[in-house]
Amino acid sequence: MISSGYFLKGFKSVRSADSPAIALGCSFLAIGALLKNIGFNFQQSFFSTFFTYALPGQLVMAESFLIGASLINIFVGVWLVNARLFPMAVSMFPLLKAKNQPKWKYYLSCHFLAVSSWLIMKKDYRTIHEDYRIDFWMGIGTATWSIAIFSTVLGFLVSDYLSKDMMIGLAIVNPVYFFCMLLGSMKNIVIGASVILGTILGPVFYLVSPEWCILYGGVTAGVIAFLVGEFNE
Amino acid sequence: MSSLSSNIILVIAVTSIATYLSRSLGVLFSERIDENSKIFRLFDCIAYSTLAALISKVVVFPAGDLVEANIFIRLLVVFLCVSVFLVAKRNLVYPTVLSAILLTVLIKFL
Numbered sequence: 079m080i081s082s083g084y085f086l087k088g089f090k091s092v093r094s095a096d097s098p099a100i101a102l103g104c105s106f107l108a109i110g111a112l113l114k115n116i117g118f119n120f121q122q123s124f125f126s127t128f129f130t131y132a133l134p135g136q137l138v139m140a141e142s143f144l145i146g147a148s149l150i151n152i153f154v155g156v157w158l159v160n161a162r163l164f165p166m167a168v169s170m171f172p173l174l175k176a177k178n179q180p181k182w183k184y185y186l187s188c189h190f191l192a193v194s195s196w197l198i199m200k201k202d203y204r205t206i207h208e209d210y211r212i213d214f215w216m217g218i219g220t221a222t223w224s225i226a227i228f229s230t231v232l233g234f235l236v237s238d239y240l241s242k243d244m245m246i247g248l249a250i251v252n253p254v255y256f257f258c259m260l261l262g263s264m265k266n267i268v269i270g271a272s273v274i275l276g277t278i279l280g281p282v283f284y285l286v287s288p289e290w291c292i293l294y295g296g297v298t299a300g301v302i303a304f305l306v307g308e309f310n311e
Numbered sequence: 312m313s314s315l316s317s318n319i320i321l322v323i324a325v326t327s328i329a330t331y332l333s334r335s336l337g338v339l340f341s342e343r344i345d346e347n348s349k350i351f352r353l354f355d356c357i358a359y360s361t362l363a364a365l366i367s368k369v370v371v372f373p374a375g376d377l378v379e380a381n382i383f384i385r386l387l388v389v390f391l392c393v394s395v396f397l398v399a400k401r402n403l404v405y406p407t408v409l410s411a412i413l414l415t416v417l418i419k420f421l
Binding site: 096097100101104108112117118119122125126129130131132134135136137138139140141142143149152153154156157159160161162163164165166167168169170171172173175184185188189191193196242243244245246247248249250251252253254255256257258259260261262263268269271272273274275276277278279280281283284288291292293295296297299300301303304307308 | 315316319320321322323324325326327328329330331332333334335336337338340341342344345346349351352353354355356357358359360361362363364365366367368369370371372373374375376377379380385388389392393396397401402403404406407408410411412414415418419
């Protein structure tokens with residue numbers, strides 16, 4: 079079963095000085111208010127974050143729902159914007175492998191994969207014994223997921239008190255926080271090149287294809303950064 | 312149950328499935344990948360660059376409420392907050408809190 083010691087250690091990691099709690103809270107507060115404004119009720123807002131837990135995807139869902147897009151269009155739009163979760167999973171789960179751990183933990187806990195939890199895990203995994211990294215990860219994921227759900231509910235409840243200017247102010251918190259965290263993770267030339275090239279190529283590819291720009295920009299930048307690393311070895 | 316309500320439930324279901332698909336396929340694919348292999352390093356680069364692409368796209372070409380703030384104000388806020396992050400020994404609380412206050416004040420008075 080789950081090692082409670084490592085689970086709690088992961089759960090408590092959101093209390094650190096570089097915790098994503100504030101950024102996550104602000105972002106999902108805004109999502110909760112947005113969902114109420116577009117006609118979701120309390121339970122629907124709660125379950126949206128409970129089952130999806132991916133901010134850009136939920137934004138796409140809300141916007142698509144507003145314009146009356148078909149379910150297929152919503153599926154494709156959300157899948158495209160959340161496709162980043164695939165390389166994030168591939169670059170993290172090999173670090174959590176342990177022979178004594180059951181597979182269900184990996185397929186259940188992948189639901190917790192988000193930028194915040196991923197960056198914490200990538201920063202801290204070396205400090206955790208290989209056999210218990212999955213339990214530590216489940217702790218991190220449960221904590222960040224709970225913050226997101228709680229903030230969505232709070233945003234739904236206080237939406238009438240949030241002015242338009244405040245909603246705009248909340249929307250910048252997430253990109254600023256994650257940009258700072260990405261800068262903090264640039265510990266070698268390969269990761270540095272990945273972040274810098276991705277930052278430039280994302281908006282550049284938007285001019286070519288707004289729907290595919292994150293994938294095109296991310297994959298192109300990632301491949302170039304990887305080759306930079308290979309030639310520097 | 313009204314048709315709007317059942318529509319919303321379907322929309323939540325479709326969104327959740329589309330999101331879980333990327334996560335679970337990533338886990339499935341990673342079962343055959345060794346953390347010291349080249350393919351792992353390639354995916355590590357792509358993960359970081361895709362995140363960076365997403366974040367810069369959100370700032371430069373946003374969706375939702377952020378559209379209503381001028382792009383120069385958005386970029387100014389990000390620049391100032393990143394500067395604070397670097398000056399304040401990489402403390403994440405100051406730039407995070409400052410970003411919301413700064414943007415709210417700037418769009419009100421500029």
